[in-house]
Structure formats: structure tokens, C-alpha cells
Amino acid sequence: MTDAVRRVGYLKRILERCVLCPQMCRTDRTAGEKGFCRLSAEMVMNSALPHHGEEPSLSGSRGAGTIFFSSCNLRCVYCQNYQISHSPAGLTVSEEALALIMLELEALGCHNVEPVTPTPHLPGIMAALLIAREKGLRLPFVFNCGGYERETIIRLLDGLVDIYLPDFKYGLDEAGRCFSGALAYPRHALASLREMVRQVGDTLEIEDGVAKKGILVRHLVLPGQTDNSLAVLRAIRENISPFVPLSLMAQYTPIPAVTNHPLLGRRVTRGEYERVVNAALDLGFEELYTQEVDDRALAPDFRRESPFVWEENGEFINRR
Numbered sequence: 001m002t003d004a005v006r007r008v009g010y011l012k013r014i015l016e017r018c019v020l021c022p023q024m025c026r027t028d029r030t031a032g033e034k035g036f037c038r039l040s041a042e043m044v045m046n047s048a049l050p051h052h053g054e055e056p057s058l059s060g061s062r063g064a065g066t067i068f069f070s071s072c073n074l075r076c077v078y079c080q081n082y083q084i085s086h087s088p089a090g091l092t093v094s095e096e097a098l099a100l101i102m103l104e105l106e107a108l109g110c111h112n113v114e115p116v117t118p119t120p121h122l123p124g125i126m127a128a129l130l131i132a133r134e135k136g137l138r139l140p141f142v143f144n145c146g147g148y149e150r151e152t153i154i155r156l157l158d159g160l161v162d163i164y165l166p167d168f169k170y171g172l173d174e175a176g177r178c179f180s181g182a183l184a185y186p187r188h189a190l191a192s193l194r195e196m197v198r199q200v201g202d203t204l205e206i207e208d209g210v211a212k213k214g215i216l217v218r219h220l221v222l223p224g225q226t227d228n229s230l231a232v233l234r235a236i237r238e239n240i241s242p243f244v245p246l247s248l249m250a251q252y253t254p255i256p257a258v259t260n261h262p263l264l265g266r267r268v269t270r271g272e273y274e275r276v277v278n279a280a281l282d283l284g285f286e287e288l289y290t291q292e293v294d295d296r297a298l299a300p301d302f303r304r305e306s307p308f309v310w311e312e313n314g315e316f317i318n319r320r
């Protein structure tokens with residue numbers, strides 16, 4: 001038995017008393033119990049498709065091979081993917097079927113395989129990845145997560161993940177608790193980010209315009225929360241490295257649940273966004289992906305066959 005198979009076996013056993021993420025529910029998901037993420041042990045997915053709306057080096061010319069999973073270990077009141085992340089509904093998928101989906105995305109020409117959000121489904125996803133690798137999958141494996149991870153779990157992924165794509169949503173505890181139901185978000189995000197960087201380095205290696213290995217940290221700027229954004233930047237700069245590539249996202253669009261929210265019911269202003277981008281530049285971050293601030297609604301609609309309204313990845317500007 002290889003070391004990777006052993007680690008996946010260990011991840012599966014964790015489901016019997018689930019501590020896959022910092023929610024630490026300790027539910028027996030193998031017996032059908034459900035924790036904060038509302039998922040039992042089965043993997044549930046929404047869709048798999050070439051995604052052209054990621055950062056340019058991830059989408060490339062043929063798209064990221066994105067696999068959207070249902071539900072999440074965070075409950076962000078404003079989640080831009082709320083149609084699938086706030087519900088455990090979807091298609092139950094086996095490890096073997098998921099491995100075939102990964103191989104199909106490769107056959108379609110996608111540049112990587114990118115499960116979103118992998119955390120609560122991790123044992124099955126990693127088992128599927130091993131099967132797909134055995135069958136010849138060569139694409140980089142992208143771990144696109146919400147940043148609320150346990151460092152000890154991330155350590156088990158050493159050598160299996162090619163590109164880490166974590167959010168770093170909150171630099172302030174209070175914001176994580178209020179907006180996402182996540183206690184001590186900054187501490188967990190920082191510890192897991194440190195481990196990710198230990199594994200893959202603090203840069204994103206790009207060949208012929210396409211990301212092959214490394215890390216890219218995303219931060220969605222929220223309206224009225226620039227202090228939170230600045231705390232994120234300081235935490236990464238002071239504890240990790242100024243070389244970590246950052247994607248600072250301006251596309252926040254209020255979803256129906258927060259249309260009347262006193263803080264979250266509007267778009268981010270140009271002034272707010274520029275304050276965050278300028279702070280990142282002042283702190284010495286070397287590689288930034290930024291977006292234009294405009295009125296376009298960029299939240300996906302998973303009721304459509306193609307959930308994303310933008311077809312080209314020109315949304316992001318690489319300020320390297």
C-alpha cells in the first residue's frame with residue numbers, strides 16, 4: 001500500500017468522527033449523521049465544466065476543469081455560490097465516477113482539475129484523484145477552498161496537491177463569526193496557509209501562460225469591510241511572505257438573502273477597492289490580480305446550463 005493510499009484511508013476514517021475542518025463537529029458521517037456542513041459521508045456534486053472565469057493562468061485558453069460540490073463547511077451569508085453551497089442537494093457521486101469526470105475534463109482540454117469546495121468531501125475526492133492518476137490523469141490538481149482548513153488535514157495532502165487556491169476571507173475574528181459562522185477564522189486560515197506554502201512554495205509557477213504548481217490566495221473585498229481586508233493583507237505579509245500571489249476580488253454582488261442587509265446589501269465602491277489594492281502595494285506584495293469595479297452582476301447562476309455570465313477571463317488584471 002502506498003503512502004498516499006494510506007493517507008486517504010486515514011481521511012476516510014476521520015468521517016467516523018468528523019474533524020475534517022475547524023468546525024470539529026465530531027459527527028459519525030458514515031452512519032448518516034450530519035454536522036455543520038449538512039453532509040453525510042457521500043460526495044454530492046452540482047456540476048463539472050470548463051470554467052473560463054478564473055484568474056488567467058488557471059482558466060488559460062481552454063478553461064479550468066472545475067467540479068462544483070454541494071454544501072460547504074462555511075455558511076457565508078453573502079456566498080456568491082449560495083445556490084449550491086447552502087444546500088446539500090445535488091448528484092451523489094462515487095469515487096470511480098468522479099475519477100472518470102476528472103479524466104473527461106482532461107479530454108475536454110481543461111488545464112487542471114479543480115474541485116470547489118473540496119473540504120467536506122475531501123476523503124472521496126482524494127480517493128478519486130488516486131484512481132484518476134492511476135488511469136493516466138496528468139493535469140495539475142487545484143485545491144480551491146474557503147480557507148477555513150485544519151493545518152493537520154492539509155499536511156496529509158502533501159505531494160498530492162499541485163496548486164493551492166485558498167480564500168483568505170477574514171483577518172478579523174468577528175467578521176468570520178458573524179458572516180460565515182466560523183470561529184477563529186484568521187488563526188486557522190493562517191496556519192493552513194503556512195502549511196500550504198511549506199508544501200508548494202510561495203509563488204505560482206506558470207508555463208506558457210498556464211499555472212502548473214504553487215499557490216494563489218484569493219480575497220473577496222466586502223462592502224464596508226476594508227479594515228477586515230487590511231487585516232488579511234497584514235496577516236499574510238507579516239506571517240507568510242510578500243511573494244504570495246494575491247487575487248483581490250471586486251466582484252461582490254449582494255445575493256437575495258442580503259439585499260436588505262445594512263452592511264452587505266450593496267456593491268463595493270471604487271474607493272473601498274482601491275484602498276485595499278493600494279494597501280497591498282504599500283505592503284510590498286509582488287504579484288496581484290485585480291478586477292475592475294463596475295456594475296456588472298458577476299455572481300454565478302447555477303440554474304443556467306452555463307452558470308457564469310462572463311466567458312472570457314479578461315476580468316482579472318495581473319499587476320505583476
Ligand code: SF4
Binds near residue numbers: 023024035036
Ligand atoms: S467537514 Fe462537515 S461535519 Fe466535518 S467538521 Fe467540517 S463541518 Fe463538521
